[in-house]
Amino acid sequence: MRGNSGLIPSADMASWGHRTARFCARLLEYSFWMGLLLSTHGGWVLAEEPVPEKANKHQDAAIAESLFLQGRQAAEELRWEEACAKFEASLRLVRTLGSLANLAWCHENRGKSASAWAVYRDLLSAAHDKGDTKRENFALQRLQDLEPRLARIQIIVNHSPEGLQVRFGDQVLAEGAWNCAIPVDPGSLHLRAEAPGYISQDWTVEVPDGVRIIETEVPMLRRVVTPPVKARETEATKEVSTETGDDTLAYIFAATAVAGLGVGAYSGIMTLVKKAEGDELCTGRYCSEEGLEAHESSKRYANVATISIGAALLLGGGSVWLFASGSQDPARSASVSTNNGYYFQVGTVF
Structure with missing residues (x-):
């Protein structure tokens, strides 16, 4: 307890110090275990998370070495084309100075001097960067030998x-x-x-x-010329469709006129037949019922004949006019286009 002076008694001070020490010790212990737990849990998380693996360099190196040895074997047997293919495949996997040197030598023996020259230049640069003086001098010597023969x-x-x-x-x-x-x-x-x-x-x-x-x-290139065919084709299509339509209508008129003439002729004949029948059945001013019916039929056939023949003449005249107007169209012509985009027409007027 506090005295009147407001100071903490020594006994109480010692008790307070012990409590504070125990609190700090427990806090440190708690922190230790929490840190251990978090570190362990974090380790589990890292172990469980998939880590992206890089390309298997050892496997690539093994394949590249195998291809390189196959290329050397083919080169020893003077199968240069096969040897070059093996060295190129080996280089695509692992880039080594030995593969470059052998590929360049292979191209040179195949007679591909420019290809060999290009690979020797690549070898010269790579050997210089890696400090391989022996291969650098080899590449330089081969380049100097090839240069005049390129x-x-x-x-x-x-x-x-x-x-x-x-x-x-x-x-x-x-x-x-x-x-x-x-x-x-x-x-x-x-x-x-x-x-x-x-x-x-x-x-x-x-x-x-x-x-x-x-x-x-390089030869001079010629422009791609697209002649204005579309406009001419559109006009020609319109002309052909108009002409075709006129001709079709003329044929329809002509066919109808022929049919009208046939109906008119038949009706004219029936007019005469029915009139003759009526005359036989009628004597003077007396006329039987059959005679009256025959005269009525004669009148009906006469009207049909008149209308049919008149319509046939009208339609026939229309068809003749359509045929005549179509044949006088000067637009019926043939056109031929040239490669330069020009065209000429050959026309005939009927």
Whole structure:
């Protein structure tokens, strides 16, 4: 308890000190166990979370080594094409100076001097970076030996429409390499020039072994010309459809006129027949019922004959007019277009 002076008695001070020490000890113990629990739980979490694995470098290295040895075996047996394929496959997996050196040597023995030259340059740079003086000197020596024997092609571009691309083999020649002599392997070289809106041009250049520089010029590309066929086709379609419609109507009129003439002729004959029957059944002013019916039938047939023949004449005249107006149309002509977009017409007026 506090005295009147407000100070804590010594006994109470000692008790308070013991309680404080026990509290701190328990706090430290609690912190220790919580830290241990969290660290253990965190370890479990890390163990359970999947860790993305990198590519199995050892397996790639084993496959690359196997391919390299197969390439060496093929090279010893002078099967250069197969050997080069094995060395290239090995390099795609693991890039080593030995594979580069053997691939370059393989290309050189195949007669692919430009390919060998390119790989030797790659080997020179890689060996220099790794401090391999032996392979660096080897690459430099082979480059100096190959340089005078390289075949080069100079692709001359005098006309370059927008978007022009020059391809040789399966590669696109960079614009900076136009009109420059670039190393190529001897043999047939397929080239192609293409640009949007132009007709592509293909050609082949034979590059002989031992030649220094061979030149080839990109041919001038011709524009793709689309003649205005659509408008002419639309007009022709309209003309043909109009002519076809007129002709069809004329045929319908003519057929109907013929039918009308047939009906008129039949009705005219029946008019005469019925009149004759009526005359036989009627004597003087007396006429039997059958005679009256025969005269009425004669009148009806006469009316049908008059209407039919009149309609037939009208329709016949209409068909003749339609046929005549269609045959006098000067637009019936044939047109032939040229590749340059021009066309001429050959017409006949009937």
